[in-house]
Amino acid sequence: MTEKKEQKESYPKYAPGTHVHDKDIYERKITYTWWEPEVQYSWSLGPAMSRFLQELKAGKIIGIKCNRCRRVIVPPRMFCEYCYGPTSDWVYLKDTGTVETFSLSYLDADARRIEEPILIGVISIDGASPKHGFMHYFGEMKPEELKIGMKVKAVWKPENEREGSITDIKYFKPFRGGEE
Amino acid sequence: MKDVAVIGAGMTLFRRRLKETGKELSFLAAKMALEEAGIQKSDLDMVVMGSAPDAFDGIHMKGENLIDGAAAAGKPYVRVFNGGGTGVFAPIAGWWHVASGVADIVMVVCEEKMGSCYPHPQTAFRHIWDPIIDRPLNPNLIWLFAMEMNRYMTVYNIKKEDIARVAVKNKRNAVGHPCAQLADPNITIDDVLNSEVMAWPVQRLDVSPPSDGASALIYCSKDKVHQFTDDPIWVDGVGWGIDSTMWTNRDLCFPRYVATAAKMAYKMAGITNPPKDIDFAEPYDPFDYKELHHMEGLLLCKKGEAPILTREGVTQRDGDLPICPSGGLLGVGNPIAATMGQKVCEVYWQLAGKAGKRQIPGDPRVGVGQAWGDIMQMATVIVLRR
Amino acid sequence: MLEKQTDPTSPMHWRGDMQADYMYTNGVAGDRFFRHLMEKDTFLATKCKKCGKVLFPARLYCEDCFQEISESDWLEVPATGTVRVFTVATINAHGKKMEEPKIIALIDIDKTDGALLGIIKTKDLKRDFCGVKVKAVFKPKEKREGTLKDILYFEEKI
Numbered sequence: 001m002t003e004k005k006e007q008k009e010s011y012p013k014y015a016p017g018t019h020v021h022d023k024d025i026y027e028r029k030i031t032y033t034w035w036e037p038e039v040q041y042s043w044s045l046g047p048a049m050s051r052f053l054q055e056l057k058a059g060k061i062i063g064i065k066c067n068r069c070r071r072v073i074v075p076p077r078m079f080c081e082y083c084y085g086p087t088s089d090w091v092y093l094k095d096t097g098t099v100e101t102f103s104l105s106y107l108d109a110d111a112r113r114i115e116e117p118i119l120i121g122v123i124s125i126d127g128a129s130p131k132h133g134f135m136h137y138f139g140e141m142k143p144e145e146l147k148i149g150m151k152v153k154a155v156w157k158p159e160n161e162r163e164g165s166i167t168d169i170k171y172f173k174p175f176r177g178g179e180e
Numbered sequence: 181m182k183d184v185a186v187i188g189a190g191m192t193l194f195r196r197r198l199k200e201t202g203k204e205l206s207f208l209a210a211k212m213a214l215e216e217a218g219i220q221k222s223d224l225d226m227v228v229m230g231s232a233p234d235a236f237d238g239i240h241m242k243g244e245n246l247i248d249g250a251a252a253a254g255k256p257y258v259r260v261f262n263g264g265g266t267g268v269f270a271p272i273a274g275w276w277h278v279a280s281g282v283a284d285i286v287m288v289v290c291e292e293k294m295g296s297c298y299p300h301p302q303t304a305f306r307h308i309w310d311p312i313i314d315r316p317l318n319p320n321l322i323w324l325f326a327m328e329m330n331r332y333m334t335v336y337n338i339k340k341e342d343i344a345r346v347a348v349k350n351k352r353n354a355v356g357h358p359c360a361q362l363a364d365p366n367i368t369i370d371d372v373l374n375s376e377v378m379a380w381p382v383q384r385l386d387v388s389p390p391s392d393g394a395s396a397l398i399y400c401s402k403d404k405v406h407q408f409t410d411d412p413i414w415v416d417g418v419g420w421g422i423d424s425t426m427w428t429n430r431d432l433c434f435p436r437y438v439a440t441a442a443k444m445a446y447k448m449a450g451i452t453n454p455p456k457d458i459d460f461a462e463p464y465d466p467f468d469y470k471e472l473h474h475m476e477g478l479l480l481c482k483k484g485e486a487p488i489l490t491r492e493g494v495t496q497r498d499g500d501l502p503i504c505p506s507g508g509l510l511g512v513g514n515p516i517a518a519t520m521g522q523k524v525c526e527v528y529w530q531l532a533g534k535a536g537k538r539q540i541p542g543d544p545r546v547g548v549g550q551a552w553g554d555i556m557q558m559a560t561v562i563v564l565r566r
Numbered sequence: 567m568l569e570k571q572t573d574p575t576s577p578m579h580w581r582g583d584m585q586a587d588y589m590y591t592n593g594v595a596g597d598r599f600f601r602h603l604m605e606k607d608t609f610l611a612t613k614c615k616k617c618g619k620v621l622f623p624a625r626l627y628c629e630d631c632f633q634e635i636s637e638s639d640w641l642e643v644p645a646t647g648t649v650r651v652f653t654v655a656t657i658n659a660h661g662k663k664m665e666e667p668k669i670i671a672l673i674d675i676d677k678t679d680g681a682l683l684g685i686i687k688t689k690d691l692k693r694d695f696c697g698v699k700v701k702a703v704f705k706p707k708e709k710r711e712g713t714l715k716d717i718l719y720f721e722e723k724i
Binding site for chain 2: 009010011012013014015016017018019020021022025030035037041043045049053073074075077081082100101102103104105106107108109110111112117120121122131132133134135136137143148165166167
């Protein structure tokens with residue numbers, strides 16, 4: 001470092017702002033305004049996702065093929081986002097796959113602590129192109145048994161409880177070859 | 181294209197919750213930057229605002245809400261955002277205002293007030309998931325990073341302790357930063373490895389904290405920069421890139437979109453050998469493994485090599501390739517867009533020799549800042565040079 | 567291809583909501599403004615040293631001059647004003663018809679260069695309120711919480 005630089009001031013020169021602790025809020029040491037937005041949505045599924053969910057209701061996983069790059073894509077979509085052409089042929093996939101990655105979550109959706117971990121991960125589905133799959137839960141295994149590269153199989157809700165949702169699959173369980 | 185120089189920067193305290201409104205935080209950061217540049221609101225031609233999803237502050241179209249505090253009332257103004265990428269994307273947008281010749285002096289202000297969202301900022305994050313395929317599983321955003329981290333560790337056979345070294349380094353680096361939220365001069369690898377498991381492999385000290393804060397940066401065109409300084413810091417290259425939103429159809433072990441953005445910026449800056457041509461970097465580090473992941477994406481080392489460089493001390497402030505000398509998000513805090521304070525303002529202060537206790541020894545000439553966002557798909561890169 | 571996939575029994579929509587609550591700090595200037603409102607039946611404003619404008623509600627800075635407000639720039643003003651413009655609202659924020667229409671007015675606050683949105687309590691819904699002098703009616707002091715809701719409504723100042 002040159003001498004000239006050492007004489008320069010240090011930036012940021014100061015740190016403006018007033019720290020507020022949770023306690024200041026609970027004890028109303030500072031005033032605040034509370035707001036609870038009320039808003040609901042109805043998302044259009046579109047043809048590809050409608051079919052996917054419809055097939056889940058029937059106990060099947062369906063993908064779709066891009067005729068240009070030959071990818072078999074799941075979850076299916078109406079177009080291939082890389083080739084930017086329409087996808088064309090529906091392909092039924094197996095309900096087995098490989099654990100691509102996973103986590104053992106001790107947090108719920110609102111970041112609250114939970115005792116028993118949620119087993120969650122990405123499963124690439126057999127019959128689709130490599131690394132193509134979706135996120136789901138794992139079950140019927142101990143947390144320490146869950147490994148990347150492990151083969152898993154979908155456990156479905158009973159037919160009368162399925163509603164056309166990703167949760168029509170309850171979770172994925174360990175799959176050993178030859179099992180049905 | 182016109183050459184663009186940085187002539188001032190500013191940032192507020194970063195804390196879990198600040199009393200100031202978003203506008204007031206913007207004002208405090210902007211005021212500091214105007215003071216450093218020695219100019220006033222009337223000298224600004226245009227203003228760019230960066231602020232990430234509206235759902236944090238809870239003000240829809242918050243760019244419009246923040247105008248007054250950004251010294252933009254009555255001026256050409258635009259807000260840009262792309263999630264976590266905003267902290268570097270807003271200064272990229274500011275750069276093109278000047279580089280294109282439409283403005284000579286432009287201020288970029290970035291703001292985030294995550295403390296407004298109850299019960300936790302995570303509650304806002306749940307709305308970034310796909311409502312049909314992801315959200316029915318009731319996901320927490322930490323899951324996403326836990327899954328990416330696990331994939332990265334498994335593919336390259338990386339030990340958790342080598343990742344924890346990043347958190348230790350950055351929280352220690354932050355000790356010299358007046359705005360820092362989680363600076364800790366005594367933190368050890370064991371502290372990180374023994375901290376609460378949130379979503380394995382992510383533990384509490386692997387994660388940067390949610391924060392309130394704001395930062396600001398002022399650009400000047402080459403035509404006018406002589407009025408402010410004899411030794412300008414130039415914006416030498418900018419780049420950005422995004423990958424498919426279908427994150428479950430990509431291998432998460434390497435962030436190829438970071439490489440896309442880096443190559444664009446390096447080409448513009450004439451950088452052909454990144455590890456040699458770049459003196460230091462501020463890659464985005466909301467999680468400790470992300471610093472490593474991003475060093476690889478920025479082509480500062482080979483895939484899977486960043487943990488080794490970290491273990492060998494190369495990335496320390498006095499190492500051969502200092503990484504996150506500011507203390508990063510892990511040490512200074514993570515008010516999403518306002519992390520421009522670490523990722524761009526810090527690079528400017530370091531190159532100008534103004535970083536005080538945080539100053540990198542030697543004579544750094546080229547520094548890189550990078551941010552990352554959306555569903556593990558967006559990267560923004562800036563190269564500054566003295 | 568669209569034809570092929572369109573099945574009238576398909577689940578074509580997915581319903582959901584956005585759950586998140588917000589706690590907005592009123593800010594440095596706002597906290598002082600609302601604290602005052604909890605104790606007194608008047609308002610606080612801030613005067614910009616540079617342009618002389620009396621900013622209302624009180625602010626930390628003048629957005630035109632970017633001049634920071636200092637301690638000596640704060641002043642107390644009466645909770646009275648003049649209706650600049652108004653509307654008769656018959657539907658609520660969710661688009662539903664209200665039982666009683668409401669007069670929503672933009673009120674220029676006396677001795678300031680600022681204005682506030684307020685409800686005017688009146689039985690005379692047909693009246694032209696533009697230019698009418700009004701005063702704020704507050705909640706009883708012990709019930710005030712330091713938010714805009716501490717002002718119940720405005721009524722004509724006689």
